[in-house]
Amino acid sequence: MSHPEATIPVPDLAHGSINKELLAEAQLGKWGDIRKQARAMAAKPELHKAEGATMAEQRARVFEQLGILVEAQSVHRAFPKQFGGEDNHGGNIAAFEELVIADPSLQIKAGVQWGLFGSAVLHLGTQSHHERWLPGIMSLEIPGAFAMTETGHGSDVASIATTATYDVDAQEFVINTPHRAAWKDYLGNAAIHGKAAVLFAQLITKGVNHGVHAFYIDIRDAEGNFLPGIGGEDDGLKGGLNGIDNGRLHFSNVRIPRDHLLNRYGSVDEDGTYSSPIESPGRRFFTMLGTLVQGRVSLDGAAVTASKMGLAIAITYANQRRQFNASSDTHEEVLMDYQRHQRRLIPRLAQAMAAGFAHEVLLEKFDEVFSGAHDTDEDRQDLETLAAALKPLSTWGALDILQECREACGGSGFLGENRMTSLRADLDVYVTFEGDNNVLLQLVAKRLLSDYAAEFRNLDAGVLARFMVRRAESLVINRSGLRQLGQTVIDSGSEKRSANFLKEERSQRELLTLRVQDMIANVADDMRAAAKLPQAEAAAVFNEHQDDLIAAARSHAELLQWEAFTKAISTIDDKTTRQVMTWLRDVFGLTVIEKNLSWYLMNGHLSMQRARTLTPYINRLLTRLRPHLQDIVDSWGFTDDHLRASIASGAEATRQDQAAEYARKMRASADAPIEEKVLLNRRRAERKASEKGTVKA
Template sequence: MSTQPGASRPQTADSATEDLSTTEAAVAADSLEDPELDAAAAGGRIDREAVHQALLGSWPKERLAGRRNAANPVFWRDDSLGMDAHRERVLEQSRKLVETGTPALAYPVKYGGGNTAGGNIAAFEELVLADPSLQIKGGVQWGLFGAAILHLGTEVHHDRWLREVMSLELPGAFAMTETGHGSDVASIGTTATYDPETEEFIIHTPFRGAWKDYLGNAALHGRAATVFAQLITGGVNHGVHCFFVPLRDDDGNFLPGVGGEDDGLKGGLNGIDNGRLHFTNVRIPRDYLLNRYGDVAADGTYSSPIDSPGRRFFTMLGTLVQGRVSLDGASAVAMRAATAIAVTYGNQRRQFAGGDGDEVTLLDYQRHQRRLLPEVARAYAATFAHDELLRKFHEVFQDIADTPENRADLETLAAALKPVATWQALDSLQLAREACGGAGFLAENRLVGLRADMDVYATFEGDNNVLLQLVGKRLLDDHLARLKQDAVRTVASQVGSRAYRGIGLARLGANVGDFGRFGRSVGWLRDPVHQRQLLAARVEEPIGEIAAALARVRNESKQVQRDVFNQQQHKLIMAGRAYGELLQWESFTRALDRFDPASDTHRILTALRDLYGLEVIERDLGWYLMSGRLTVQRARMVSSYLNRLVAKLRPHAQDLVAAYGYEDAHLRAKIATGAEAERQAEAAQYYEQLRASGDAPVHEKTLRSQRDRR
């Protein structure tokens, strides 16, 4: 277990409160001045190219290739199209995407692929900037349907189907979700019963709730599907397995026993032909079972390299974690796009007269700064965290560090970051839309369209609340394991005892403490050690409280224990979300080490990191006050310092979003092209010339003032 900063000695809740009280006078004396940040704000600037390179992450070549695709008008969304035409356009775009070579990046070289799991997702997620429907349709084809064959099948399946999947000669659907079961995959109703006499599996949906639903490529284009079903042989159910099932003939007609419906118009992503599928005793050959983790012999004997049915199930689903990883990255792309559009517009649009009579730039208003600059900070935090997640994913799926422990960590990290990032993206898009006023509501400025398309990100590849519950359970298991290891028999004394540092997931990167204090002599709130303690306490204390509640009923019936656990569900999910935010803060902190600590870039990005962390803390100030983690006076200082931070970061806002590296062809928002600046310049020139001409009308208020003076 690694030790995090500020965790050199355990603290009890009382000692933590005592420590806060003893430093109250010092903090009160601190005027919250920051000479280094003041100097950077006054004249320094970030090194935009260096920051740009850091934001590109570990696969800059592949990410830039993805951006070139996104900047190509061939792949752009056409807002004038209805659903049917949009679907056909996206299908044709997918075929053209094959020609670029990017869809093949994740596949083995043997089949013409690039053999780079991380590089594939880096390129793929940038397609959000072209059309989210294209990104998701590609994700269905190559990231789900094809990935299921690649990761759950064996060489015979790869040789049979992968080339056609990669070339889109074989469009496919990923048939896991059912109308009656979404996130609870283990309970799906579709069955695959083995018939030893014909050596075939019989795929069947026994009731309406077992229909496969919300499937991309199912309504029109899919010719086959990877179908998840309960494998039954010899009267024994061996749990969920994956099967290759043909759907349609070459003319697009359903094969015998296969049926379905079109899901129709959706709230977004209408370039994808989502639909429902059902099967009535559809027979497929025995070797259409994707049998990497479970096989059935000709006589019906089942075998698996993994004895435990539960571990086998989670191993199979874990191979498909890339969907969650890519959604995390696509959300970071959307956040960057939203903040680039809104900050650019806010830097050009003027509203309401200032003291000198000229109208004020929107971003000069404190409220506008408090709306947009924290979103920029979140975009940076999400970007750096995603790159670390992507590196972990690459290490596992390229067999660099593919261990059960690393796979478990990867699954938990993805389950923590995907919900946080998708919610953040939706919030950023909405805040950016509102910050741009009526202009933000126009489709031509992209914000409403992006938000509509990304709305479903919060529930597919796992409902966010369900995923965070999985994270919370992992945190709780680690907490209980640590207590058991320490031979502690009660958890009550552990509640709020120390920053959460025992989680195995801390292995993701170096300790935050490795970066020291960044050469800054600043107040308590700006100390990264204290920031981390506060963010980590928001994870550990609820987990400790849940453990205590469960300990009190450990000798009760199973039903009582379930009821008590259910009563803790909200707290568990909030702890999972806090953990995802902690991961983002830590990733941002590690990213700071790429820059010279004496540089303006480091100082400004450190302030942006502080803005991210303190804004998260401000959101939960009530909890910090009730838990005794912050005094009232220090809680007030959080908001005061945030106001100061946004004011000091305001001169750098345009540089910070420009460092993303997005061009007009990526954003395609008219209000972010400089058109507003031209309008403002035209208006200013008009009034200047009018005043100079002497023909300017006199305002009624001026006349009244003159009369009153007489």
């Protein structure tokens, strides 16, 4: 990307510059080559979002673009080799994420077709289903919807109300929508393009409800009309992603053959007998849903990419744009030199980097599980917890980052030509779909609670009692301030020693870890007491901790991001780059601690003195990082074809140069008007001089 900085003083790089190539490699990760290929694809104008087009135009365009992806063989990596795929799960997601650069609607529409609809057939179906439907799904001959969510139930999938009742005489399932709340809703491809769907419904046979199962169902004929018994509605305009035709579906006595049940985890014999390789209905349900984790994984990655786009635009602009001239009579300040601007953008830059490195950890874990390399129940659970922890932070992060970037560019940030509002609008729904962020974090918290409980499960009562005493003692020590007193004594009034403590990797890790452990332990104590209460009262106790639990899960995710960032730095073989990245990692870790500073103080993990050092120390780190910012965002390798933002194209630098040149000429010119203020001062001085003269005379 070109970013002429002609009028910007060369930054003082006391420690040299970072190595952009090495930094780029560290971020591209295991599937770097595939990512680069996908980036090249995303640069093609024919795949770009048509800003300002009507909903109908956007939908038509994106559907056509899906065809371009098929032609380019960009979207089949995850499918079996047998059908022309590559059995490459990690690489598939890596490529898929980059589509967000072209158009988030294209990313999500592709996700609906191949990541949800196609994946459900692949992972929930068996060989005959694959043979029958995967080729058509891959080629886009069968556009399909993923009909899980209902108007009445999104987060609580187990409670969906659509039924699939087995009719043993006809050997068919009869699909029914019992009431309005059970209409399928928000389904991509449902409003227009979908010819078929994977439908989730309560499977009922022989009078028993075996819970939610997936069925393959045709929904429209060749002319695009609903098949008999099927109806629907268009969800219409949305806050973004208007290239996708979301819609509603409902079913009245629609019959489908018995073998349309995607039966990897549950089958129904001709006589209606149900069988499953997984005995527990609960575990069976979670196993089925678990196959769909890739949606969360890919949203995590796409959110990071979108965040980086916003930051690349805003930081490039802030390095060229000038406004106000507090420090000089002739030169205006570059925005990036304002402390407030640094405070707005650099911690968010650190956050995007941390989220990016954490995403790579998630993607590798995902690939290990789905390739079968490490595919135990525990691996799958870990993967799901990791995805549930990271996706909320990166998607919320993207909205916050894109918004701050747009505001940091002032009015120009609001223009469509600078892209950020459009990206933000499209990314908005990422925080509530494929798992509502709050619900996901609550899942993570429950997992942390059960891990915490498991630690003690095998201990006898005596050990547990001793542990509880120790915990109580440590609480007393922390809250009495004795521990803080210790820190104060060690630092003995030295700000430098406090700062040294804060920049220690070990200190940051300890502080970030302590928060998760303590918060979970506190809730676990209260929940243990509530375990014997009646259901409603126990639920009330849990509810009283809901906000804390979600905060703990968020802290857990931040710790994971910090660890990933730290690990990634160690792989960079260049001293300056490692140093600069360590500063940035410190900004990440320390701003997370700063955000929760009152908690650290109240729980005795930080002394007042160390706490008071924190913010000034972060501010010093910001000024140290400031000269490296452009190099860091340039390491992401976005071209103008990716960013498509006029203020990041160098136009602002050109305008600043012209204005500076004009001002220089005016100052040098004899004809230039004099400022009234200057004239008044001069006259005042003359008057004084002449009065003096008069007095003297």
